[in-house]
Amino acid sequence: MAASHIWVSPLRPHSNVGVSDLGLRRCVDMRCNWDLERLPRWECCCLSVLAQRAITPVEDEKPLIPQVETSEAIDQVQDTQSRGFHKDLNLLPKPLSATDIFSSPRNSAKVRVAYQGMPGAYGEAAALKAYPKCETVPCEEFEAAFKAVELWLVDKAVLPIESSVGGSIHRNYDLLLRHRLHIVGEVQMVVNHCLLGLPGVQKEELKRVLSHPQMVAASGERDSGVIASDRAAEIYGLNILLEKIQDDDDNITRFLILAREPIIPGTDRPHKTSIVFTLEEGPGMLFKALAVFASRDINLTKIESRPQRKRPLRVVDDSNKGSARYFDYLFYIDFEASMAEPRAQHAMAHLQEFASFLRVLGCYATDSAL
Template sequence: MALKADSIIFGCGVFTSPDLGTRPCLAGLSFRKDLKKLGKWECCCGVLGQRAITPVEDEKPLNPSTTVEPQFSGVQRTEHTGFHRDLNSLPKPLSASDLSLSRNGGSKVRVAYQGVPGSYSEDAALKAYPNCETVPCDGFEAAFKAVELWLVDRAVIPIENSVAGSIHRNYDLLLRHRLHIVGEVQLDVNHCLMGVPGIRKEDLKRVLSHPQALDQCEKKLSSLGLTRINTDDTAGAAQIVASECDRETGAVASARAAAIYGLNIIEERIQDDEDNITRFMILAREPIIPGTDRPYKTSIVFSLEEGPGVLFKALAAFALRDINLTKIESRPQRKRPLRIVDDSNKGSPKYFDYLFYIDFQTSMAAPEAQFALGHLQEFAGFLRVLGSYPMEGQ
């Protein structure tokens, strides 16, 4: 069930009062509007702060799915022949079911990502934190949990791709888990066709990769007449090809994956769209305290009460204050997807009840952002700030 919007759930750590000015608050924040004194806001880190623990949907985390080995004919798993790095020396991905409470005592920032070494997510983690220790996880859920259990300091999770669009699974996980967005990173995707050393593209009969990567390289792969076989991720495809040593099987993955697994790059940038960019979000247990010294982006999620033009009114809260919206995404509520207009349910129309995710280019430390969310609260049944963070490159 959606929370009633008598409070706004904030994780940004800043609130403004006409009496006190701008003050930081290190806890998750809720704001309550004093109806007797218009425009006065108070921090409610006690009782209302506890409400932030309850998600909008009453659902339990999904059980971690079992890993399914890719199945395809004509390729038998064999021991590697030594021309590539010893695969046994690579870190094994964490799973959601086997996360332990141990933690590395080193001083390096530990960053979780989904996939195996050489994945694009690991490339994004290294772009955000060049000297970090990357920790592979076998799924997005495991990466979220690794941060929550203090196994790692950050997680780098893809949220949208310029070709494939939004990654809806991660929008749902954002709502289910109590983590905060503390940054973003954009990665230029370079899909490479690769195989074992000494082969040419004419020798290949099949190619392995993630379904989206295969779709994004459809023209090139079709021109080569290759059979496309899905795997869990791009780097995992490179790992399989390296371990199989099959001269008729190639992979589509990153250049870094080829280097890690000892494969030769046959051709680079084989994607249909030259400009292929994936945007990743950086997650942490605690929010950062936003400032006004540089361009910031703020991400929120909310649901709306019933009424004509209510979405228009909600978005007008930002337009009236010259706040630029950079992203809007709608997702049906999973546990309460249908809203019934007439409680009698006799021939009455039903339609999806949505959650709206919005990114806007303003820091939560700015008064106009706080006033906009106060205005939005008048129409929202639920409102949560996912994070307020510096824009990439700022």
């Protein structure tokens, strides 16, 4: 198997984050040829990349409808078709819940990718874009997907991190720090909201529109429509009445691919690195942090600040007005450089000099395909 390298920062004594948060280990791969002499504060962690196999799912067989002669029988068949276009909706995978996480068996023969939502959700489409032959596993909540990867129930998780319309998914930023998973890739998906209805129904017949395709397919109500993806129409046996009904045509959601182990950073294609850090109190500290990238011509593509949950407030003494309380923040940054590049290594070493906590969340290839 190939060995992978990722740079992590040691923890300073006064930090409130445990050593386990950084997962420090000695380098056992003597092939690591980065400039370690100039970066004494860094250690190289060598982690094995797990072998994976993908199995193409078998398409559902279409049930045969026997020929009928009487008009009564014809009406009966048409009524059956109008009420259930996916014959076995109950056979669709059920989303994993927090309880299921500790009881579900894992089939190691298939590449399994977790996502949040029901079959037909955009998260499932993102998983299939990243791994076209994977077995998708729906989860009720974002955290259930994180836990499914940690407990080896699935191999990867594909979860949204930001939207061009709605902004950042703050919940997943918090979960990235809480769980010990690594970002190994990203997927950008164009959101295409469609108006779906039962076969044979015209949009003028609709009296109400829902947001759950399974309800419309199961109930068979001809005056009910649904807003969902084109994949949902295929899964639940619905027809697309209108496409691209969203207000913003440039509605793009960015998803992160999470795994238990990091990947080998390369330089053969554009890479992105995601980090999180905290800073000491003082004037210009954030400016200094950003300057370590600007001075090395490294472009920042994302910066996000989140209050620390365990220590949300910081008390600062002020000789004129007594003590003051400020929010204590975590800073999440994405920058366009691979950790295999010396400029990225030196920037991280420089940042570590005045960051009280620093963690590399992942180094991965940039997704430019829409």
